[in-house]
Amino acid sequence: AVERRGAHLVTGAAERPFIIHGFNTYWLMSFAADEATRPRVTAAIAEAAGAGLNVCRTWAFADGGYHALQTAPFCYDEEVFQALDFVVSEARRYKMRLILSLCNNWEDYGGKAQYVRWGKEAGVDLTSDDDFFSDPTLKGYYKAFVEAVLSRINTITNEAYKDDPTILAWELINEPRCPSDPSGDTLQAWIEEMASYVKSIDTMHLVEIGIEGYYGPSTPELLLVNPDDYSGHVGTDFIRNHQAMGIDLASVHIYSDTCRLPDSTEESHVQFVNTWMQQHIDDAANLLAMPIVIGEFGLSLKDGKFENEFRETFMQTVYNNFLGSWESGMIGGGCLLWQLFPEGAEHMDDGYAVIFAKSPSTFNLLANHSRKLEC
Numbered sequence: 001a002v003e004r005r006g007a008h009l010v011t012g013a014a015e016r017p018f019i020i021h022g023f024n025t026y027w028l029m030s031f032a033a034d035e036a037t038r039p040r041v042t043a044a045i046a047e048a049a050g051a052g053l054n055v056c057r058t059w060a061f062a063d064g065g066y067h068a069l070q071t072a073p074f075c076y077d078e079e080v081f082q083a084l085d086f087v088v089s090e091a092r093r094y095k096m097r098l099i100l101s102l103c104n105n106w107e108d109y110g111g112k113a114q115y116v117r118w119g120k121e122a123g124v125d126l127t128s129d130d131d132f133f134s135d136p137t138l139k140g141y142y143k144a145f146v147e148a149v150l151s152r153i154n155t156i157t158n159e160a161y162k163d164d165p166t167i168l169a170w171e172l173i174n175e176p177r178c179p180s181d182p183s184g185d186t187l188q189a190w191i192e193e194m195a196s197y198v199k200s201i202d203t204m205h206l207v208e209i210g211i212e213g214y215y216g217p218s219t220p221e222l223l224l225v226n227p228d229d230y231s232g233h234v235g236t237d238f239i240r241n242h243q244a245m246g247i248d249l250a251s252v253h254i255y256s257d258t259c260r261l262p263d264s265t266e267e268s269h270v271q272f273v274n275t276w277m278q279q280h281i282d283d284a285a286n287l288l289a290m291p292i293v294i295g296e297f298g299l300s301l302k303d304g305k306f307e308n309e310f311r312e313t314f315m316q317t318v319y320n321n322f323l324g325s326w327e328s329g330m331i332g333g334g335c336l337l338w339q340l341f342p343e344g345a346e347h348m349d350d351g352y353a354v355i356f357a358k359s360p361s362t363f364n365l366l367a368n369h370s371r372k373l374e375c
Helices: 028-032 038-050 078-093 111-121 129-133 136-150 185-201 220-225 238-242 266-288 308-327 360-374
Strands: 002-005 008-011 019-024 055-059 070-072 097-101 167-171 206-208 250-254 292-297 333-338
Touching: 002 206, 019 292, 019 360, 028 038, 028 055, 028 078, 038 055, 038 078, 055 333, 078 097, 111 129, 111 136, 129 136, 129 185, 136 185, 185 206, 185 238, 220 266, 238 250, 238 266, 250 266, 266 292, 266 308, 292 308, 308 333, 308 360
Parallel strands: 019 055, 019 333, 055 097, 097 167, 167 206, 250 292, 292 333
Antiparallel strands: 002 008
């Protein structure tokens, strides 16, 4: 398994350094649940492995709706669970590690809004989606789901997820925000409770929160590093959140294209990435003493504002920032591109998808970064 040693990750008896060179393909379980699309799962993992990528971040949740893993509180669909088994076993086959996210802040694949709907159906008095973080009934639903996933015995490998070194880390929730409590207390209490709960079931695996990396009230002097004023009031707090017991990795996302930057020149995007990354790397290394995981970074080509050439400049900027800090011995962890698709999944593209067959130069950029990490 991959283990944490301070701000670095190591693997094996010799404790070799392990650097995350990763990608996101969030829909793997959903595609694996359908015979017609299952081959795309293998293709996604195999193509990434071919470029030297070693970690995939994907959803281990689907709450209600189509191909739901959790059809209702305490009820799980065995066929969809077997689809997740397939994802884990294919990753193992290609020596790909997984970061498995357990819930969504957003409504895609159900998320916290679905938990609130279930609570209301059960007669619980709830007023907002943020009640997900504080209501005891909803926290009970989430914990039951977490236990079901962590304790799952893979029907293909016969190994419990909690014992499988293919899994690098559990992520509590993708991009949590709790704007109803900008002090951050509500989300902080939830993180502390859930990190501790995951560790009570699974002591082997690393745990990350899944936050975007906004600075909050505990570090007023760093609020100016945030992309805008609003992001300091969404109930998250990069430093305080990561001081919770049981959290091993500092999670950050980078989307300069959705930030309200003062001007949208390419130079200002590069400058934002440099500042955002260096501040978080410094804080993860010096204040938190934990590895940094850029869980998502990407640039959309959707509205035609940017070309693929600048997307590659953006990617290279992210990699160079991490590489410089890693080579100096300051920090470990790594970066995961949002997102990588095989051919045949174009209909799922949100503007961010990199498809190797259509972009050989991007494949080369990723393969080059792999080689730099090996030297």
